[in-house]
Amino acid sequence: MxxxxxxxxxxxxxxxxxxxxxxxxxxxxxxxxxxxxxxxxxxxxxxxxxxxxxxxxxxxxxxxxxxxxxxxxxxxxxxxxxxxxxxxxxxxxxxxxxxxxxxxxxxxxxxxxxxxxxxxxxxxxxxxxxxxxxxxxxxxxxxxxxxxxxxxxxxxxxxxxxxxxxxxxxxxxxxxxxxxxxxxxxxxxxxxxxxxxxxxxxxxxxxxxxxxxxxxxxxxxxxxxxATKSPTAVAFAKRSINEAVGRTTAEGLDVEANAFRAAFETEDMKEGTEAFVAKRSPVFPGR
CATH class of the missing domain: 3.90.226.10 (2-enoyl-CoA Hydratase; Chain A, domain 1)
Incomplete structure (x- = not known):
């Protein structure tokens, strides 16, 4: 590249x-x-x-x-x-x-x-x-x-x-x-x-x-x-941590809840949870 x-x-x-x-x-x-x-x-x-x-x-x-x-x-x-x-x-x-x-x-x-x-x-x-x-x-x-x-x-x-x-x-x-x-x-x-x-x-x-x-x-x-983890989850976690810095606990929890909701709408979440239930390794699509 x-x-x-x-x-x-x-x-x-x-x-x-x-x-x-x-x-x-x-x-x-x-x-x-x-x-x-x-x-x-x-x-x-x-x-x-x-x-x-x-x-x-x-x-x-x-x-x-x-x-x-x-x-x-x-x-x-x-x-x-x-x-x-x-x-x-x-x-x-x-x-x-x-x-x-x-x-x-x-x-x-x-x-x-x-x-x-x-x-x-x-x-x-x-x-x-x-x-x-x-x-x-x-x-x-x-x-x-x-x-x-x-x-x-x-x-x-x-x-x-x-x-x-x-x-x-x-x-x-x-x-x-x-x-x-x-x-x-x-x-x-x-x-x-x-x-x-x-x-x-x-x-x-x-x-x-x-x-x-x-x-x-x-x-x-x-x-x-x-890199073996969900790319979308890592990205949302990073943003959530950064945005919560300096906020009150309640405000930080709102930031986290928004990231949690966004993660639920990704294909990575579907793949990760289904892989867990099926007891197999996930293959995250990164979206």
Whole structure:
């Protein structure tokens, strides 16, 4: 499958897993405006190829414009990583930022906000594979993934106050959601870095692996495991979780009930329940 060519990204696809590698090792994979623009284009492409969100009024999935002829989704999960070296993503591109006006800086932040929201909106799981530094914008990019795997060499942090800045790519919003308000405040105010194991102990990281190779293999294995489940159910579950964040319990339950109803209208639900009763393995059509 051809995902196009990019100046700052490498996009590969195998066995339903799309791997997006930010490829600026000479700049520690920093998030330049070009990187952000290309990430946005890739997110648009993935959204079209795995469009679980084309709804016909009642919320039920009918396949998507980019789906296979049988309605299946070719992209079953996304791995987001950086080129091998010292960093996953060292942060925003500080060299570019030094010449920005306040208005240009806001536009820069908003462009990255759009990328992180697009990653959250994808109907398939996104796993950030962090090897090396995930600082500032790098940590914020990882936070937009469904979950994070890390190598032993990974380091996480929001060091913006060292530069007279504040998090601009979502750290002040998503970091408290992951590790709690008090701990997020401490990390942002102090600019302290976390090792992979410290991040794991706080719930920021789901798994720590000895090497980069084992890290990427584990993420691919997790996506392949998820790919055996109902694609529509995974997509509805992801959307339900994301939409319930920040709501009251009652409001969150309404979100969940709507997703539960939508799942009942899919062919995957019919296949899954019939397979369970018949004591056979389901073959989900993905619609």
């Amino acid at each position: 051809d995902f196009g060519s990019y100046e700052t990204l490498i996009v590969e696809f195998a066995d339903g897993v799309a791997t997006v590698t930010i490829n600026r090792p000479e700049a520690l994979n920093a998030l330049s405006r070009e990187v952000i623009d290309e990430l946005a284009k890739v997110c648009d492409l993935f959204s079209g190829l795995g469009d679980a969100r084309r709804e016909d009024g009642d919320g039920a999935n009918r396949g998507g414009a980019g789906a296979d002829d049988d309605g299946a989704w070719p992209v079953r999960g996304v791995i987001l990583t950086g080129a091998a070296g010292k960093a996953f993503v060292a942060g925003a591109d500080i060299r570019e930022m030094t010449s920005m006006s306040p208005d240009e800086a806001v536009a820069y932040a908003r462009s990255m906000h759009a990328v992180t929201l697009a990653l959250e909106a994808l109907p398939v799981p996104v796993i950030a594979c962090v090897d090396g530094y995930a600082l500032g914008g790098g940590c914020e990019l990882a936070l937009a993934a469904d979950f994070i795997y890390a190598s032993e060499s990974a380091q996480f942090g929001q060091p913006e106050v060292n530069l007279g800045l504040v998090p601009g790519f979502g750290g002040s919003v998503r970091l408290p959601q992951r590790i709690g308000l008090g701990m997020a405040r401490e990390l942002i105010y102090t600019a302290r870095r976390l090792t992979a194991h410290e991040a794991s102990s706080l719930g920021l990281v789901n798994g720590v692996f000895p090497t980069r190779e084992q890290l990427l293999a584990a993420a691919a294995a997790t996506i392949r495991e998820i």
